[in-house]
Amino acid sequence: MAxxxxxxxxxxxxxxxxxxxxxxxSVAGLxxxxxxxxxxxxxxxxAVFVVFLYVIGCYQNWDGLSxxxxxxxxxxxxxxxxxxxxxxxxxxxxxxxxxASITATAAGAVFVLWNLGLIFQWGLHMIPPRGPISWPVAAxxxxxVVPAKAAxxxxxxxxxxxxxxxxxxxxxxxxxxxxxxxxxx
Numbered sequence: 002m003a004x005x006x007x008x009x010x011x012x013x014x015x016x017x018x019x020x021x022x023x024x025x026x027s028v029a030g031l032x033x034x035x036x037x038x039x040x041x042x043x044x045x046x047x048a049v050f051v052v053f054l055y056v057i058g059c060y061q062n063w064d065g066l067s068x069x070x071x072x073x074x075x076x077x078x079x080x081x082x083x084x085x086x087x088x089x090x091x092x093x094x095x096x097x098x099x100x101a102s103i104t105a106t107a108a109g110a111v112f113v114l115w116n117l118g119l120i121f122q123w124g125l126h127m128i129p130p131r132g133p134i135s136w137p138v139a140a141x142x143x144x145x146v147v148p149a150k151a152a153x154x155x156x157x158x159x160x161x162x163x164x165x166x167x168x169x170x171x172x173x174x175x176x177x178x179x180x181x182x183x184x185x186x
Contacts, residue, residue, distance in 0.1 A: 004055055004058030004059050005058040005059075005063050006054060006055070006058045008058070008063065008064075009054060009057050009058045009063050009064075009071065010054070012064065012133065013133040013134050013135070013136055014064045014132055014134075015064040015065050015068065015070055015071045016064075016071065017054075017070070017071045017074050019136075020069075020070035020071060020119070021070050021071075021074075021116070022112060022115070023081075023085070023109070023112040023116075024074070024081055026084075026085060026088040026089075027080075027081040027082070027084035027085040027088065028050065028081075028084055029084070029088050030083070030084035030085055030086065030087035030088030030089070030090075030091065031046055031047045031050060031080070031083075031084040031087065032047065033087055033088060033091045034046070034047075034083075034084065034087040043087075046080050046083060046084070049077070049080060050077065050080060053074070053077060057071075057073050057074070060073075066131060067130050067131045069119075069120055069123050069124075089101065089105050092104070092105065115143065118142075118143045118147045118151075119139065119143070121147055121151055121154075122139060122142050122143075122146075122147060124169070125150070125154075125169070125172070126172055126173075126176055127142050127146065127147075128142070130173075130176060131180070
């Protein structure tokens with residue numbers, strides 16, 4: 002079986018870069034790192050990422066099944082942080098500290114807001130919890146549905162938390178039952 006490299010990275014079915022785009026500059030930082038920092042450490046970290054990606058790509062359930070994003074890569078968080086730091090250091094050397102700082106802060110805020118909105122959609126089944134999602138639908142939801150619905154959900158969470166949690170749990174149960182019935186047909 003050929004490794005699912007491309008799918009594990011870019012698939013709408015929980016691909017690493019498509020669901021967690023901040024990892025893109027992190028991996029770029031691992032590539033740029035040898036020029037600025039400890040070469041053997043940098044190459045080792047890059048090798049760890051590639052081997053890990055290969056192993057996950059060989060696994061039958063490389064997408065992590067029902068999880069937000071690709072949960073298998075969570076264990077590489079420290080590696081991604083080092084890569085992101087290297088990328089930001091490189092950016093500061095190329096653009097200057099002030100410009101790089103402003104750009105990194107703005108981009109970081111966009112990444113955080115995008116992921117919070119996507120987590121919100123995933124948690125409320127506005128996008129499928131399993132399998133591929135439609136990026137146009139997710140983007141449309143991010144711009145028009147999530148802001149209004151998030152305000153309502155925060156209000157419900159503060160005032161009627163138990164009712165909200167029961168509703169979310171029932172939605173999850175219905176989703177699982179629907180999947181089971183499709184599997185038996």
